[in-house]
Amino acid sequence: MENERIKAIHDAAVHLFLQQGYARTQISHIAREVGVSVGTIYHDFAGKQEIMHFVLKCTISPGYLEKDFERPVTDDLFRGLEEEIMQVFRKSAENFSGRLKQGKEAYDFPSLISDAFDMLAQYAVGCLFIEKNQFDFPVLARNYREYREHFFAAMTGYLSLFMEKGMIRSLKNKELTTALIVEQLAWWAMDMRYNSFEEHHISLEDAKEVCMDNLVHAYMQV
Known part of the structure; x- marks a missing residue:
């Protein structure tokens, strides 16, 4: 269930980051698109930057989206x-x-x-x-x-x-x-x-x- 939500957050973030831009996208926008509370998003990701880095990591690393992650996902995973x-x-x-x-x-x-x-x-x-x-x-x-x-x-x-x-x-x-x-x-x-x-x-x-x-x-x- 949690992995399915991670995927939903990823897909919503991709849509919003590409349609309205990263700067204009707020956590509340992602939560609304996924259909969960803002608190649920923060349970899975430390913040918007971590979501953005997760999206980019998934782009260059096939299969990354299928991994299990300790929650919330932090930028420690995305150094370099x-x-x-x-x-x-x-x-x-x-x-x-x-x-x-x-x-x-x-x-x-x-x-x-x-x-x-x-x-x-x-x-x-x-x-x-x-x-x-x-x-x-x-x-x-x-x-x-x-x-x-x-x-x-x-x-x-x-x-x-x-x-x-x-x-x-x-x-x-x-x-x-x-x-x-x-x-x-x-x-x-x-x-x-x-x-x-x-x-x-x-x-x-x-x-x-x-x-x-x-x-x-x-x-x-x-």
Whole structure:
């Protein structure tokens, strides 16, 4: 029962932090969304900052939400979390660009779109949290901006490689095309689930299929 409530608090916090922002969200807002008292929230978490750190930890550590925790959860669990987040982002960027550096012949455009979608979907909550609350967390925002620059540079590099190989059609502006592709992927992998104006009840699998179908056919050389 308590683990179910922890999950409910997590989900409510994600929704509120991304919709109205961390600074504007109060414990009472989270309690109202979960349907419990403010005192119950404080039974599970020492405060709003601990809830925020818990949300970010769950983003970078699959399965963390399923663990058992001593209550209330305190920031002792999250020492060094900011650096841990950036290490995950750096490793993710390195892995994503690895095939480009290694010049693997078997890698193709559909695989690129698939991998990019999966990466964006995996870290959606953490990325959107930083984007929506960048002025409250300037260090995270600065490091996240560097991560995005590496990601965009890798995407542009892949497009150049695929153009040279004749896999995709000629592009007039690779940088702007990269931005277009990334924004389309980000909306379907991230924003649609957590931050769109309308509510969408579309599975991640269906969202990925739509992206693959449209982007692959838009750029692949016939």
